[in-house]
Amino acid sequence: MILVDTHTHLYVEEFDNDRDQMIADAMHLGIxxxxxxxxDTSSIEPMKQLVQKYPANCFAMMGLHPCSVNENVDQELAxxxxxxFAEKYVAVGEIGIxxxxxxxxxxQQKQAxxxxxxxxxxxxxxxxxxxxxAFDEIYAIMREFCEPNEVNALKGIFHCFSGNSEQAKKVxxxxxxxxxxxxxxxxxxxxDKVVKEIDLERIVxxxxxxxxxxxxxxxxxxxxxxIRIIAEKVAEIKNCSLEQVAEITTKNAQLIFGI
Numbered sequence: 001m002i003l004v005d006t007h008t009h010l011y012v013e014e015f016d017n018d019r020d021q022m023i024a025d026a027m028h029l030g031i032x033x034x035x036x037x038x039x040d041t042s043s044i045e046p047m048k049q050l051v052q053k054y055p056a057n058c059f060a061m062m063g064l065h066p067c068s069v070n071e072n073v074d075q076e077l078a079x080x081x082x083x084x085f086a087e088k089y090v091a092v093g094e095i096g097i098x099x100x101x102x103x104x105x106x107x108q109q110k111q112a113x114x115x116x117x118x119x120x121x122x123x124x125x126x127x128x129x130x131x132x133x134a135f136d137e138i139y140a141i142m143r144e145f146c147e148p149n150e151v152n153a154l155k156g157i158f159h160c161f162s163g164n165s166e167q168a169k170k171v172x173x174x175x176x177x178x179x180x181x182x183x184x185x186x187x188x189x190x191x192d193k194v195v196k197e198i199d200l201e202r203i204v205x206x207x208x209x210x211x212x213x214x215x216x217x218x219x220x221x222x223x224x225x226x227i228r229i230i231a232e233k234v235a236e237i238k239n240c241s242l243e244q245v246a247e248i249t250t251k252n253a254q255l256i257f258g259i
Contacts, residue, residue, distance in 0.1 A: 001246045003231055004033040004253045005224040007094075007128060007159050007179055007206035010058065011036060011046040014210040014221055023054065026225040030246070034224055035257065037061045037094035037128050037159070040068035041079045059259060061093040063116055066109045066130055067101065073108045077115060084119060090257045092120040093128025094159060097141075100132040110141060117145055117154060126256050127156035129176075135167055148173040157256060160208050165194050172202045177252055179206040182214030182222060185233045195237050200248045204256065205230050 005026070015022060023034070034054075036047050038061055051058045062084040064076050084092065095116045097109045120127045131138050146152040148170070158171045161178040168178060180203050184191045195203070205227050207213075213222035214229045235245045 001030045001243055002250050003029070003031045003205065003227050003246050004035070004250050005031055005207050005209075005227050006035045006157060006204045006253050006256075007037055007181070008034050008209045008224050009036065009039070009043075009211075010034055010209065010224065011043065011050045012210060019050075022223050022225070023057070026223065026227070027057070029225050029228045031224055031227050032057060033253070033259070034058045035061065035090065035128075035253070037065075037091075038063050038080075039065045039094070041076055044079075044083065059090045059257065061091040061128055062087075062089040063091075063093040063095040063128070064112055065094050066096050066098040066112070069105050069109045069112050071105075073105070073112055077112060080116075081119065084123070089125065090259060091126045091128050091156065092116050092123070093156075094130045095127060096130035096159075097134035097137050098130060098132040099134045099137070106137075110137065113138070113141055114144070117141070120156070121145065121153045124153075127154065128159050128179075129156060130159055131163075135163055139167075139170060142174060146174045151175070155256065157204055157206075159206065160212065162189065162191055163194070164190075165197050168194050168198055172198070177202050177204050177256060179204055180234060181206045181208050181230060182212045182218070182226065184230060184237070185214040186218065187215070192233075192237050195234060200234075200238060200240075200245065201252065203234070203249055204252050205234070205245075205249045
């Protein structure tokens with residue numbers, strides 16, 4: 001049985017003391033591939049070092065996280081673009097809009113999102129979308145590039161999806177996949193009811209580690225090995241086997257990333 005973590009920040013300092021052991025433990029549980037979204041220019045080097053150490057297991061994305069968008073956005077994007085067009089990456093990410101913490105640079109977030117979407121289309125790469133308190137804003141921009149129920153040039157994952165069934169349908173109708181993580185195990189999240197209505201063919205699994213650890217580890221550091229817990233919860237919700245969840249979600253990840 002093979003599982004994949006389609007969104008994990010294994011290169012961040014929270015793993016500096018036990019990174020190799022944590023990756024080994026995850027592999028022992030069947031998690032064989034780890035997709036690494038970039039954050040900003042400060043995270044590029046540690047991310048690339050991890051990919052160099054685990055070339056058969058770790059795969060890098062390149063993008064500017066919306067929470068890193070500030071008055072230096074043009075400078076950050078210039079660096080991101082240079083690397084994205086010069087080197088090989090599996091996706092453009094993590095990109096999107098975040099209106100939870102700070103709305104100071106919302107206009108710049110929207111422009112950075114549009115700009116990076118255009119790069120993804122030009123390079124024929126999927127995108128990994130970060131959305132927090134900003135579904136309507138993100139969906140409106142995506143509609144500039146995609147039409148519902150059409151074959152669109154843009155593809156990718158709505159990372160850490162925690163919306164409602166109507167929002168899930170809108171995302172799927174654009175041809176995107178839903179990244180399901182630890183939130184699905186939270187008792188009152190309501191995400192289990194949404195997942196129950198979604199076809200497994202539109203779901204991928206992720207941890208977003210070191211953040212959003214699933215129950216019973218909620219509030220602690222998240223790890224890629226916890227993909228197994230998330231997969232087991234999805235299997236319970238869908239009333240199917242763990243092996244079926246692993247097979248379908250792994251195939252979905254391969255279709256998205258081409259690896």
